[in-house]
Amino acid sequence: MREEDPVDGVDGTAPTAVPLRVNEAMAVPSWWQPVVLAAMAGGMGWGIRGQYGHESGAMIAGVLVSLVLVFLFCPNAAALPAFRAIAWGTVAIGFGGSMTYGQTVGLTHDAELVGHWGALRWGLLGLAIKGGIWIGFAGVFLGMGLGGVHYRARELFVLMSVALGLFFLGTQLLNQPFDPGQQILPRLYFSDDWRWEPGAALKPRRECWGGLLFALVGVISYAGVIRKDRLARNLAYWAFLGGAIGFPLGQSVQAFHAWNRELFQSGFLSRIEPHMNWWNMMETTFGAVFGAVLGFGLWMNRKRIAVRPSSDESTMKPAIEWCLIVIYALLLISGEFYSFRSIERFTDLGLAMGLLPIIGIAVGRWWPFMIVLPLTALPIAGKTLRQLGYGEHQVSILAGWVLYVAVPLILIGAGALWCAARSRAGERTGVVTERALLIAVWLYFGLNYAFFRFPWPWVEWTSRTPNGIIFSICAIGITIGVLWIGSARKGQGSTEFRSNAVTRKPGE
Numbered sequence: 001m002r003e004e005d006p007v008d009g010v011d012g013t014a015p016t017a018v019p020l021r022v023n024e025a026m027a028v029p030s031w032w033q034p035v036v037l038a039a040m041a042g043g044m045g046w047g048i049r050g051q052y053g054h055e056s057g058a059m060i061a062g063v064l065v066s067l068v069l070v071f072l073f074c075p076n077a078a079a080l081p082a083f084r085a086i087a088w089g090t091v092a093i094g095f096g097g098s099m100t101y102g103q104t105v106g107l108t109h110d111a112e113l114v115g116h117w118g119a120l121r122w123g124l125l126g127l128a129i130k131g132g133i134w135i136g137f138a139g140v141f142l143g144m145g146l147g148g149v150h151y152r153a154r155e156l157f158v159l160m161s162v163a164l165g166l167f168f169l170g171t172q173l174l175n176q177p178f179d180p181g182q183q184i185l186p187r188l189y190f191s192d193d194w195r196w197e198p199g200a201a202l203k204p205r206r207e208c209w210g211g212l213l214f215a216l217v218g219v220i221s222y223a224g225v226i227r228k229d230r231l232a233r234n235l236a237y238w239a240f241l242g243g244a245i246g247f248p249l250g251q252s253v254q255a256f257h258a259w260n261r262e263l264f265q266s267g268f269l270s271r272i273e274p275h276m277n278w279w280n281m282m283e284t285t286f287g288a289v290f291g292a293v294l295g296f297g298l299w300m301n302r303k304r305i306a307v308r309p310s311s312d313e314s315t316m317k318p319a320i321e322w323c324l325i326v327i328y329a330l331l332l333i334s335g336e337f338y339s340f341r342s343i344e345r346f347t348d349l350g351l352a353m354g355l356l357p358i359i360g361i362a363v364g365r366w367w368p369f370m371i372v373l374p375l376t377a378l379p380i381a382g383k384t385l386r387q388l389g390y391g392e393h394q395v396s397i398l399a400g401w402v403l404y405v406a407v408p409l410i411l412i413g414a415g416a417l418w419c420a421a422r423s424r425a426g427e428r429t430g431v432v433t434e435r436a437l438l439i440a441v442w443l444y445f446g447l448n449y450a451f452f453r454f455p456w457p458w459v460e461w462t463s464r465t466p467n468g469i470i471f472s473i474c475a476i477g478i479t480i481g482v483l484w485i486g487s488a489r490k491g492q493g494s495t496e497f498r499s500n501a502v503t504r505k506p507g508e
Contacts, residue, residue, distance in 0.1 A: 029485075034069055035295045038065050040478050041061070041474070043284045043285070043470070044064065044441075044474035044478075045444070046283050046290075047283050047284035047287055048444055048471065049283065049287070050280050051451050054097040055095070055353065056336060058096065059091070060376065060444050061291070062093030063376050064478075065089070065138075065295075066089035066138075069294070070085060070429060071434060073302060073305055074146070074429050075428060077307035077428065078307070079428065080368065082429040082432075083432075085142055087367065087371040088141040089142035089145065091141070091358060091361070092358075094350050095134075095350035096130070096133055096134030096135070096350065098351070099133070099208060100205040100206070101130050102205075103190075103204070104123055104127055104130065104190045105127065107123030107192075107196065109255040113196060115259070116196060119196040122190065125190070127190075127247040128243075128248045130247065131247025131286065131290070132240040133212050135240065135290045137212075139237075139240065139297070140219050141219075146298075146305050150308065151362055152362070153362055153363045156362055157355070160355045160358055162218060163219055166218045167349075167351055168211060169211070170210040170214025173210060174210025175206070175209070178206055180202075186210075189204070190209070219236075230301075231301055231305065231306075234304070237297075238293060239294050241293055242291070242292070242297070245293065246287070246288075246293070251282050253281055253282055276466060277464060321364045321365065324356060324364075328375065332379055334347065335353070336383065337379075357371055366420060369423070372436060372440075377409060381408050384450060384451055385405050388400055389401070408447065411443070419436050430489055434483075437478070438479060445475045
């Protein structure tokens, strides 16, 4: 987008020029800050995702990593456009939850396949492709929010609709034919396959990674080629790289254990073996790697960050916006906790579920803050209650509703309203994202710690204790880092941070 490109008002008013030449919103942190803090956020968020699963679980990592990066790079930006970027990154990382990957992981470590190098290589290749697609969506949409290019509601509707069309096309071309009864599977297939286990009684799963790959390429092509949003394009590549490295690298930890069990039968390793959840270690490693790579990628592209001014706000009527937010919340609840066949196909497809929030975030005043805080937390709180109250009966139903649903959602909802109010008052992003990040970190840590049945390291260890310790280190590390950086900013004053701003020439 050039410096004086006109921007249509969302209410049909005359377009206004948006200067992008001088980006005073940006700070330049040392390269290690986004790498370390985003690795902690990704490792903790994706590790916690393992307990909650699917699209909504992935959004935990999306919100934590996106908050960290915007906090570090955009302290003086207006809060509303910055939270739009965070919210887009949060929603988009959920798209990959539509993919099946359990059997792909199994190709690398199932007992029947241990020692089969062909299956190992094929499984790791599949994880690289699926991991790259999964995180690639988060990268491109986060970049779209931070690159200074204005995306209108109409074009986002068309873009998401085309992405859905590409999804069905890619699924048809790359994930068909699929007839397990006749042992007919796609040529590029990364789940249980008779190629690796001839004659075995397998239950192959339908894959859709090809459809998501087509959709991702479509979004990147539109943002990068048609809209010339170079940050979105570049950050998509870095995110894809982070996912393509992180998923197979994390699984290599689990596969090493499966392939070398004799090493864990004696010595120090034999003492930790009973307490290790190797699957959760895989997820934590995956999240840490993609968080670090994405953080480094944004640092490498820091000169392209150009958060739009606060004048670029929506005039959508609050009543309409809140109705749409409630509709989306009801879809989340029905998709996660109820089985309505009439809407299951819609809620099970991340791209379809993302259509409403992607557009709402672009044109709403409340959508970005609600997505980043209470709407992402809603299914997580509900799943915690379902597990501990209705499933394991660790607490009474009434106590579970109070402790794991009502209190967390009231607190995080109040946090969202506070962030929105500070945004309307002209507060800069650094202060608002600092509070939002700390709220999110400790809320998800607390809910997951309860899900883990409070694995305190000074009591008898369980298979959840090691990951509980890792998540504790991540939560404390993020908190210390955020408070330290925030305190340093207050001490130095905003003038010094603006002096670090990057100057962008028109069209750069």
